[in-house]
Amino acid sequence: MSDKTKILNVELGDKSYPIYIGIDLLSMKSLFVDQIQGRQVMIVTNKTIAPLYLDKLTSILDGFNVQSVILPDGEEFKTLETLNKVFDALLEAKFDRTSTLIALGGGVIGDITGFAAASYQRGVGFIQVPTTLLSQVDSSVGGKTGINHELGKNMIGAFYQPKAVIIDVNTLDTLSNQEFSAGMAEVIKYGLLGNADFLSMLEANIESIMARKKDLIIEVIFNCCQDKARIVELDEFEKGKRALLNLGHTFGHGIENAFGYGNYLHGEAVSIGMVMAAKLSKDEGNLSHEETLRVESILSKADLPISINKTIDSETLITAMSLDKKSIDGKIRLVLLKSLGDSYLTDSYSNENFMKVVNSFCQ
Amino acid sequence: MSDKTKILNVELGDKSYPIYIGIDLLSMKSLFVDQIQGRQVMIVTNKTIAPLYLDKLTSILDGFNVQSVILPDGEEFKTLETLNKVFDALLEAKFDRTSTLIALGGGVIGDITGFAAASYQRGVGFIQVPTTLLSQVDSSVGGKTGINHELGKNMIGAFYQPKAVIIDVNTLDTLSNQEFSAGMAEVIKYGLLGNADFLSMLEANIESIMARKKDLIIEVIFNCCQDKARIVELDEFEKGKRALLNLGHTFGHGIENAFGYGNYLHGEAVSIGMVMAAKLSKDEGNLSHEETLRVESILSKADLPISINKTIDSETLITAMSLDKKSIDGKIRLVLLKSLGDSYLTDSYSNENFMKVVNSFCQ
Numbered sequence: 001m002s003d004k005t006k007i008l009n010v011e012l013g014d015k016s017y018p019i020y021i022g023i024d025l026l027s028m029k030s031l032f033v034d035q036i037q038g039r040q041v042m043i044v045t046n047k048t049i050a051p052l053y054l055d056k057l058t059s060i061l062d063g064f065n066v067q068s069v070i071l072p073d074g075e076e077f078k079t080l081e082t083l084n085k086v087f088d089a090l091l092e093a094k095f096d097r098t099s100t101l102i103a104l105g106g107g108v109i110g111d112i113t114g115f116a117a118a119s120y121q122r123g124v125g126f127i128q129v130p131t132t133l134l135s136q137v138d139s140s141v142g143g144k145t146g147i148n149h150e151l152g153k154n155m156i157g158a159f160y161q162p163k164a165v166i167i168d169v170n171t172l173d174t175l176s177n178q179e180f181s182a183g184m185a186e187v188i189k190y191g192l193l194g195n196a197d198f199l200s201m202l203e204a205n206i207e208s209i210m211a212r213k214k215d216l217i218i219e220v221i222f223n224c225c226q227d228k229a230r231i232v233e234l235d236e237f238e239k240g241k242r243a244l245l246n247l248g249h250t251f252g253h254g255i256e257n258a259f260g261y262g263n264y265l266h267g268e269a270v271s272i273g274m275v276m277a278a279k280l281s282k283d284e285g286n287l288s289h290e291e292t293l294r295v296e297s298i299l300s301k302a303d304l305p306i307s308i309n310k311t312i313d314s315e316t317l318i319t320a321m322s323l324d325k326k327s328i329d330g331k332i333r334l335v336l337l338k339s340l341g342d343s344y345l346t347d348s349y350s351n352e353n354f355m356k357v358v359n360s361f362c363q
Numbered sequence: 364m365s366d367k368t369k370i371l372n373v374e375l376g377d378k379s380y381p382i383y384i385g386i387d388l389l390s391m392k393s394l395f396v397d398q399i400q401g402r403q404v405m406i407v408t409n410k411t412i413a414p415l416y417l418d419k420l421t422s423i424l425d426g427f428n429v430q431s432v433i434l435p436d437g438e439e440f441k442t443l444e445t446l447n448k449v450f451d452a453l454l455e456a457k458f459d460r461t462s463t464l465i466a467l468g469g470g471v472i473g474d475i476t477g478f479a480a481a482s483y484q485r486g487v488g489f490i491q492v493p494t495t496l497l498s499q500v501d502s503s504v505g506g507k508t509g510i511n512h513e514l515g516k517n518m519i520g521a522f523y524q525p526k527a528v529i530i531d532v533n534t535l536d537t538l539s540n541q542e543f544s545a546g547m548a549e550v551i552k553y554g555l556l557g558n559a560d561f562l563s564m565l566e567a568n569i570e571s572i573m574a575r576k577k578d579l580i581i582e583v584i585f586n587c588c589q590d591k592a593r594i595v596e597l598d599e600f601e602k603g604k605r606a607l608l609n610l611g612h613t614f615g616h617g618i619e620n621a622f623g624y625g626n627y628l629h630g631e632a633v634s635i636g637m638v639m640a641a642k643l644s645k646d647e648g649n650l651s652h653e654e655t656l657r658v659e660s661i662l663s664k665a666d667l668p669i670s671i672n673k674t675i676d677s678e679t680l681i682t683a684m685s686l687d688k689k690s691i692d693g694k695i696r697l698v699l700l701k702s703l704g705d706s707y708l709t710d711s712y713s714n715e716n717f718m719k720v721v722n723s724f725c726q
Binding site for chain 2: 080084087088091092094115118119120121122123144145146149151152155156157158159237238322
């Protein structure tokens with residue numbers, strides 16, 4: 001293990017686990033072996049990632065009964081049907097309750113694999129090996145797993161913690177610029193919602209980060225995972241503070257639901273959603289105009305959209321937002337900003353201000 | 364609440380819950396209201412139970428937004444597809460994460476509803492209202508939920524505890540004799556696996572129990588739930604002692620898998636499975652011939668089968684058994700008896716004895 005490798009522990013009692021962040025960790029056999037209980041290992045990946053990293057991961061697991069299942073790539077396949085393909089593979093291989101699942105891929109693979117691990121024989125072990133920036137800084141940490149339903153995203157799932165998260169930043173080499181930017185939306189989110197120092201660090205180094213300088217990327221991912229871990233430790237099941245991680249997500253999920261899969265990447269929709277949240281926060285009297293410009297500026301520098309560049313009416317967007325899980329008894333709850341680096345969950349914002357912001361983003 | 368109502372607490376820390384056992388509990392509004400967090404209630408039931416009890420339960424929940432989903436009746440519908448019907452209903456009703464599911468029916472309804480509650484928005488509340496003897500004494504207690512896969516029973520699910528179990532013994536009035544007997548298989552199981560006094564009590568009162576005398580039935584259900592609760596408290600996730608509850612089930616699941624749904628009720632297959640386990644225990648030198656006859660006798664008096672009355676070859680049965688979850692790394696683990704009322708989990712029995720018993724039940 002290179003001395004540049006960083007290790008972070010997520011402290012959740014008997015569900016605690018380590019996060020490793022470093023260069024070429026996919027070659028570090030012991031990192032994996034230490035987390036595998038039995039002899040049966042199922043690698044779950046997709047058609048894009050399999051040709052890049054599946055052989056490499058399989059080869060270091062010699063001595064285990066390693067099987068793999070290769071799913072189609074894309075959020076539109078995060079369904080019950082795809083989940084069932086994982087169960088098919090496990091049962092066809094006659095894997096028992098000592099088996100371990102490895103999620104090798106982005107957020108969709110991690111979410112499906114985690115839920116499969118939570119549900120197969122009522123729970124087997126799993127390891128997250130996130131290969132996109134988005135999943136490395138967000139979805140692979142914290143134990144949220146699940147699939148979409150045609151009536152809403154992430155509606156079916158489980159809170160289920162991995163045995164470990166192994167983040168090999170070399171996998172970012174094969175990520176498209178668009179996917180890298182989408183990940184940056186979640187990176188910037190941590191700055192906005194609770195870490196003003198980190199936001200300043202991002203603003204100061206955005207060009208080098210976008211150039212994917214590895215030492216800096218490791219630092220950035222470590223910061224994000226640390227912020228997320230501290231929140232998850234306080235509120236594993238999202239009864240309170242964890243909801244702050246949804247900054248930009250209720251608007252963002254609305255945009256994703258309304259336009260359907262393939263129009264906006266998750267991170268892109270979240271980017272627009274964070275701008276909407278910032279503008280509503282300004283109208284609620286919390287942020288200055290200059291601060292909202294700072295939000296737009298850092299997102300733009302990360303090559304992210306800050307407005308909806310397609311036609312949608314307000315009613316469609318609001319209906320799509322109200323399907324979001326954060327909605328309680330029909331009311332739309334939102335994460336808003338008190339200042340840059342300080343957020344809160346509320347449903348007591350002015351409806352007039354809310355409509356004004358929604359209307360200004362719709363046409 | 365009648366003073367005949369018995370209350371038992373399952374002690375699982377912050378997941379603890381009460382079990383109420385009594386007459387006409389479906390009229391006791393407060394029992395339900397105390398366990399419902401929000402205003403949204405989804406009753407999940409089936410086509411057989413809905414005409415009998417759905418209106419009654421709905422009517423006492425006035426003041427709540429009560430919806431219902433009526434599933435087809437039968438183990439063959441304990442599938443991912445049927446589970447998805449529950450998600451459809453929840454999302455069409457726009458139910459949020461404060462909603463409560465009520466399982467009104469037998470074991471299949473309880474298992475599907477519990478897994479739906481575990482998975483909907485990563486977990487909402489649910490109440491078990493078991494209406495069959497089998498589910499009252501067994502599946503409604505302990506938090507095992509799940510569905511079948513075409514390659515094996517109960518392969519997909521969650522450990523997820525209900526907020527309460529409400530057992531109204533009046534619902535047994537509408538149960539067929541065959542279903543009642545199937546429930547008695549699980550009742551007798553508790554005697555055999557760990558409670559010799561209870562076994563003697565059953566032997567002494569079997570005629571009155573089969574005549575469904577309510578005071579006696581309440582006593583019997585309370586004993587079973589108590590035995591199960593004490594085991595679940597020690598081993599919620601079936602790492603050890605809980606596996607004893609599977610006495611007769613590995614053989615039984617093999618019989619169910621091999622013949623397919625509709626041939627044997629679960630309890631009937633377990634009855635045969637317990638006789639097989641008893642005979643293997645005898646051949647292993649633990650039980651006397653007289654004790655195996657006692658096992659056959661009490662099961663017969665409960666109108667349960669003690670042999671396979673259909674054609675099956677040994678190999679088919681063993682293959683079907685090895686798909687069972689209790690199998691670790693391909694070896695079939697079994698619960699055997701040290702004596703009547705004392706059981707143990709083992710995979711070190713003689714293979715010759717095992718084959719002898721299997722062959723004697725197959726043809």
